[in-house]
Amino acid sequence: MPINCKSQCGNRATLKRPKTGDALCKECFFAAFEAEIHHTISSSNLFRRGEKVAVAASGGKDSTVLAHVLKLLNERHDYGLELVLLSIDEGITGYRDDSLETVKQNRDDYQMPLKILSYEELYGWTMDRIVGQIGRSNNCTFCGVFRRQALDRGAKLLGVDSIATGHNADDIAETVLMNVLRGDTARLRRCTDIRTGGGEDSIPRVKPLKYSYEKEIVMYAHYKKLVYFSTECVFAPNAYRGHARAFLKDLEKVRPSVIMDIIYSGEQLRFKDTVKKPVRGICTRCGFVSSQQPCKACVLLEGLNRGLPKLGIGKKSKGERMIAKQDQELALRERANLVKNDF
Amino acid sequence: MCSIGEDDFGDEGAAHAMVAESLPSGIVLSPGDCNKCGVTSSELYKLNFRTAECRDCFLAYARHKFRAALGAAKILPRNAEVLLVLDGSAESLVLLDMLHFAQTQNTFKRLHCNARVVYVEDQQVQGRDPVDIEELRNLSTQYEPFEFHMIKLGSLPNSLQRIKDYNTSPNKTNELDQKLHKLRSLTARQDYLQQQRKNLVASVAQELQCTHVFEPSISVDLATQLLTAIALGRGGSAALDVALLDDRLAGDVKLLRPLKDLNEQEIQFYIHAQRLKPLIQSGSRYGQERGQTASLQNLTTAFVANLQQNYASTVSTVFRTGDKIAVNAHPEQTSCVHCQSSLDSTLSDTLLAIEYSRSVSEAGVGLYKNGEDLEGLAKKRLQSEDGLCHACRGIQAELESGKFLVLTSGWSGK
Numbered sequence: 001m002p003i004n005c006k007s008q009c010g011n012r013a014t015l016k017r018p019k020t021g022d023a024l025c026k027e028c029f030f031a032a033f034e035a036e037i038h039h040t041i042s043s044s045n046l047f048r049r050g051e052k053v054a055v056a057a058s059g060g061k062d063s064t065v066l067a068h069v070l071k072l073l074n075e076r077h078d079y080g081l082e083l084v085l086l087s088i089d090e091g092i093t094g095y096r097d098d099s100l101e102t103v104k105q106n107r108d109d110y111q112m113p114l115k116i117l118s119y120e121e122l123y124g125w126t127m128d129r130i131v132g133q134i135g136r137s138n139n140c141t142f143c144g145v146f147r148r149q150a151l152d153r154g155a156k157l158l159g160v161d162s163i164a165t166g167h168n169a170d171d172i173a174e175t176v177l178m179n180v181l182r183g184d185t186a187r188l189r190r191c192t193d194i195r196t197g198g199g200e201d202s203i204p205r206v207k208p209l210k211y212s213y214e215k216e217i218v219m220y221a222h223y224k225k226l227v228y229f230s231t232e233c234v235f236a237p238n239a240y241r242g243h244a245r246a247f248l249k250d251l252e253k254v255r256p257s258v259i260m261d262i263i264y265s266g267e268q269l270r271f272k273d274t275v276k277k278p279v280r281g282i283c284t285r286c287g288f289v290s291s292q293q294p295c296k297a298c299v300l301l302e303g304l305n306r307g308l309p310k311l312g313i314g315k316k317s318k319g320e321r322m323i324a325k326q327d328q329e330l331a332l333r334e335r336a337n338l339v340k341n342d343f
Numbered sequence: 344m345c346s347i348g349e350d351d352f353g354d355e356g357a358a359h360a361m362v363a364e365s366l367p368s369g370i371v372l373s374p375g376d377c378n379k380c381g382v383t384s385s386e387l388y389k390l391n392f393r394t395a396e397c398r399d400c401f402l403a404y405a406r407h408k409f410r411a412a413l414g415a416a417k418i419l420p421r422n423a424e425v426l427l428v429l430d431g432s433a434e435s436l437v438l439l440d441m442l443h444f445a446q447t448q449n450t451f452k453r454l455h456c457n458a459r460v461v462y463v464e465d466q467q468v469q470g471r472d473p474v475d476i477e478e479l480r481n482l483s484t485q486y487e488p489f490e491f492h493m494i495k496l497g498s499l500p501n502s503l504q505r506i507k508d509y510n511t512s513p514n515k516t517n518e519l520d521q522k523l524h525k526l527r528s529l530t531a532r533q534d535y536l537q538q539q540r541k542n543l544v545a546s547v548a549q550e551l552q553c554t555h556v557f558e559p560s561i562s563v564d565l566a567t568q569l570l571t572a573i574a575l576g577r578g579g580s581a582a583l584d585v586a587l588l589d590d591r592l593a594g595d596v597k598l599l600r601p602l603k604d605l606n607e608q609e610i611q612f613y614i615h616a617q618r619l620k621p622l623i624q625s626g627s628r629y630g631q632e633r634g635q636t637a638s639l640q641n642l643t644t645a646f647v648a649n650l651q652q653n654y655a656s657t658v659s660t661v662f663r664t665g666d667k668i669a670v671n672a673h674p675e676q677t678s679c680v681h682c683q684s685s686l687d688s689t690l691s692d693t694l695l696a697i698e699y700s701r702s703v704s705e706a707g708v709g710l711y712k713n714g715e716d717l718e719g720l721a722k723k724r725l726q727s728e729d730g731l732c733h734a735c736r737g738i739q740a741e742l743e744s745g746k747f748l749v750l751t752s753g754w755s756g757k
Binding site for chain 1: 570578581638657660663664696699705710
């Protein structure tokens with residue numbers, strides 16, 4: 001028996017909303033999906049009229065849907081925003097070069113200016129070369145740390161007021177679980193925030209898709225026939241995050257509301273006064289936001305340039321010992337050269 | 344035919360159904376010298392991250408963990424009346440044995456408290472054979488002078504009986520059993536049952552004039568409990584679910600978890616060293632036989648166990664995370680009528696987003712035409728005065744009809 005749309009619009013239902021379990025027709029699903037994002041934006045005051053907003057675009061489903069919906073809502077509800085696309089080229093052959101083509105397609109489709117920044121021009125290294133140095137393990141650390149800073153650099157360059165990222169509800173719930181598994185209280189405190197950063201010296205990041213389910217984003221992109229890139233990164237996926245992800249997917253099968261429940265739990269967590277809080281500051285070397293001195297990006301880059309790629313991986317003391325050892329060897333070699341020259 | 348749980352025989356075969364061997368791995372049975380006291384012993388106990396030691400040194404170490412948990416927090420007043428909850432599991436027997444030992448020492452070292460034991464009979468709810476009363480009676484003789492009591496889960500606190508006078512009442516279905524059957528999912532049933540169990544223990548404690556309750560949860564239980572609480576949307580109160588002291592029980596009864604620093608290996612070794620015989624196998628809690636994918640709780644238990652095999656510090660890291668969190672509450676806040684956790688004083692954006700989703704799904708394309716105040720509607724739904732927290736509303740929503748969360752029996756609410 002055909003099922004009618006829950007909203008009693010008279011149409012037949014074509015899909016079951018993963019988030020609420022309601023049977024809806026395509027049009028009602030679009031309306032509900034867009035209205036929720038509008039509600040998130042307006043109730044959290046994510047943007048102000050006249051602001052310039054960079055949409056962090058990778059060409060994947062989340063950022064494509066984000067760019068599409070932001071453009072649509074900006075026109076429908078007259079937010080008065082200037083939207084631009086910002087992409088980072090990590091230099092991963094067979095992955096990012098293809099996905100950037102999709103972003104260029106988005107640029108043409110949505111009539112938004114696009115800025116592409118590459119690791120090559122920012123750091124002098126592409127991910128292909130970094131993987132050549134470090135191997136298949138830990139390479140995601142480099143990519144993640146550099147991308148985070150690259151977005152900040154790009155935003156500064158474009159002079160935007162905020163960066164909108166495509167993090168969806170699943171991503172946030174997964175991060176809550178992962179941070180509990182890792183005991184990372186500093187990240188646990190802030191990973192559920194809809195807006196992070198922002199202050200005198202940094203550009204805020206906002207997550208308009210915070211309450212959108214990944215499954216619904218895929219459905220929306222599918223039924224709207226949006227062009228997006230869906231290949232996994234060619235380098236090994238982050239194994240530990242993979243466990244949290246698989247666990248969340250299993251939980252979602254048992255009870256779909258679990259994603260929102262985990263986000264809610266994450267927001268409700270409070271910490272004892274004895275737990276150390278990270279202090280956000282500015283890296284003395286590069287001048288970008290960091291809670292460490294020097295920032296992780298600078299340490300990783302130093303490691304690459306010194307030929308010690310493992311420098312920023314693992315304990316800080318271990319890295320310091322590696323530097324000391326290398327300096328000592330250099331000094332020895334220099335002295336040996338001096339001795340030779342004497343003769 | 345019900346097929347839930349059948350998939351579990353896919354990847355790992357029936358590994359989860361296997362019973363652990365009676366002798367825990369790691370015990371060196373060949374004679375050797377204890378690294379601690381130097382005495383030659385026929386059995387050496389080698390815990391992870393510790394050198395091999397003799398039986399006496401191991402027992403002193405394990406018992407110290409129990410005493411230290413209570414002592415460091417200065418949480419148990421002198422001569423407190425304590426109720427120990429026995430469920431027949433290995434952990435509960437270890438707790439019983441440790442408490443008994445702590446009381447039999449000389450005045451200087453003795454733990455000054457008066458203990459009673461209650462066995463919560465849940466076999467009927469679980470659909471299993473009744474417990475062997477004789478074994479319980481043997482335990483009560485072994486651990487004299489502790490008084491042993493027995494109560495059926497779901498019955499009134501005044502039906503509490505001394506174990507020596509206990510006679511099995513005819514099997515009539517009780518109210519709790521019926522309520523459980525009305526809940527659609529196993530997730531809600533397990534969540535509900537856990538709360539009801541706590542309520543029953545609290546009222547038994549009041550009946551016996553006990554101010555403190557000892558619960559035999561060990562570190563792996565608490566790590567699982569923390570993740571489960573987060574998955575159920577109980578993040579605000581998760582800290583109390585895993586803390587040494589939980590004060591949410593009725594009648595100002597305080598729940599203590601003195602075994603929280605012990606791990607599974609230590610429990611197994613203790614059981615072996617003291618020749619204790621658990622009455623139930625581990626992993627036989629309500630609904631666990633239905634397999635990993637049957638509920639959020641089962642899934643979390645399996646996840647923690649699997650992860651622990653590949654990443655040996657998983658349990659301790661999650662457990663330490665639990666140590667760092669605090670309860671999200673203000674003194675003036677009202678509590679949930681079911682689980683006694685603090686209710687949200689401010690409106691949560693996430694909860695509003697959940698309600699808003701329901702409203703827009705109902706409105707569909709009409710949401711722009713009719714000009715309805717959907718946000719107002721969502722807020723109204725969220726602020727309905729049922730006195731329940733978000734997670735308990737989740738249980739309530741699964742019940743087709745009627746209010747159930749405040750059960751009349753088993754919960755005195757004094």
